[in-house]
Amino acid sequence: MASWLPETLFEIVGQGPAPSKDYYQLLVTRSQLIFRWWRISLRNEYRSTKPGEAKETHEDFLENSHLQVQIALIFGAGILDYVFNLCQGKFDFLERLSDALLLSIISYLDLEDLARLAQTSRRFAKLCASDQLWERMVKSACGTITPDMKSLADKVGWRQMFFANKFQFLRQLHKQKQRQSTQGEKQV
Known part of the structure; x- marks a missing residue:
């Protein structure tokens, strides 16, 4: 099942916590974790600093507490937990x-x-x-959708259409037809 996974499992970029201006990238592939950083500083001693990179296999990362702490400080504990799970082979296929x-x-x-x-x-x-979901729900509940129903749903939203009771729905349809007929009379 892991063969269904893309080569890149997760990627995130961000800036270090204040007062740092440094940028970081965390990339998790099927076989390794890549941590990159770029120093951003106005100080002369750091101006010529080149970007850095650390590559670890999943197994090595699980044992590297220093890198884990860095990731938690920069991206947060939630991201560290997610990456930890990926490195342990716990994939969330539903999210993919x-x-x-x-x-x-x-x-x-x-x-x-x-x-x-x-x-x-x-x-x-x-x-x-989403309207796409509620449109499906309305269609499965009603069976057929008339053009009037569709135009009303586009106006008020498919979710609202789903929860409106039949009386309210018929009243709204009637008002919409009245508005259309009065607009048609004005154009003539």
Whole structure:
């Protein structure tokens, strides 16, 4: 299953904590971890400093507490935990799926599970609130979508359309038709 993984598993860049102006890059590939840095300084003694690089195998990184501390200071403990898991072979395959595929999978969940999934990460929160998902949900609940329903959903949002009760929906459709007919009369 690991053969499905791309060569680059994770990459992040950032600036060191204040007062440092140095830049860092952390790259995790299938076989190694690469940590790069660029010194940014106005001091004469550091102006000619060349960029640095440390390459470690996953096994060596797991034992290198100095490099782990540097990564935690620069990128945070959450990134260190994530990288640590990658180096231990614990891959999050679900996070690597495309948005389109995840939307297809998510559309089969019930509302309670959707609410729980939205709380797990920013990516899932965005997907669970997306119009593409709620359009699928409305289509599966209604069967057929008329052009009037589609134009109303484009206006108010597919999620709002899903949660609107039938009476509200019919009232909104009626108002939309009235507006369209009055606009048509004004143009004539």
